[in-house]
Amino acid sequence: MTISREVIEVDDATLIERSLNEPEIFAVLFDRHAPLLHRYVTRRLGPSEAEDVVADTFLAAFQRRGDYDRGRSDARPWLYGIASNLIGKRRRTETNLYRAYIRSGVHPAEIPGRQLEDGVNTLAVNRPLARALLGLARADRDVLLLVAWAELSYQEVADALAIPPGTVASRLNRARLQIRQALSQEERGE
């Protein structure tokens, strides 16, 4: 099937609706969101599992597309919500990644060149951050990273995780406090 320009320009909700009759159109949604979703998953789990999680996310989304709330023109909260669940099942992979980073100072998917420019300073901040992420409750970490790395709004995070906005705010406050504490401890050399 050829995918017309018109399809490429419509919003996610319209694409999803059209994919009910033309399943191949779902690939347009993939092309639109998979690169950054992959990046988000890679930051949390490393490169080896990212492809699987991205594939599983879109397959699950495809299966459930009939239930999609078409009032939501942007599908990112939906997709990142599904991905968050899949990441949650790989908690050990995630914590291992943070631990390995704390030891080595290298994230396995970083482009080496960019890291060298300010490598020392970056490491001085990133190590305590990784330590702080490791210490967060899973639910708090999900909220924090959806805001910081996936750049979702509070409301979008609430939609993604199917929790009230008030819960997003309280989890985020708690997580940010821990992050700040981790950084200030590092500054004081603790």
Add this chain to the structure above:
Amino acid sequence: MDSLKGMDSLKTMWAAVPPATPQELAGARRRLLDGTRPRRRLVTVPRLLAAAGAAAAVAVAPLVIGNDTPAYAVAKGSDGTLTVTVNELRDPDGLEAKLSASGVKSDVTFLTAGQGCAAPRFAGVDATYGGSPVAGSEGLRELVNGSRSSKAAQVTSVRTIRISPEYIKPGETLVLEFRDNGNAQIPWRLGGWLAQADTPVQPCTIVEDAG
């Protein structure tokens, strides 16, 4: 310490991890595309409509055969609906012309037993055509009963369908695929759908379909 500093640091943490390239996503994309082509056998709408026809057969009196042509007849009811009697799967163009004369733009295909039209031939107005796989006949029944396509063309007896133009929007095409059922009691089965307004309906490419 500035309360935003922690958040800003976190945002730039591992920012050097790049978005995935098409090469990195090729495997996931292929898995998705494989997943969009259902492997398991689906319950199809024509099958359900056939069941509706079979149920109606029990209650329906002996058939009135149209006297204007032997193959089919179109009669307009006082409520604006059309009753189409199909006795023989012959001359689809003639039936289209008759429906057109009654104000219904249609695309009629007659198939022999074991044949189907390769899908998709057109973009349907609802999920009854080419929609997501439906688990079991319950889900299908729900889907079909709620759809405009099924209201536009309903099987009312083993040889008749009722077309309700009130459910057909301007420009839409009523696509009817009749398939010989190889059974004198229930002579055919129907797939009836609405194609989106002013969009083309491709001719039927016949494929083997035992369903």
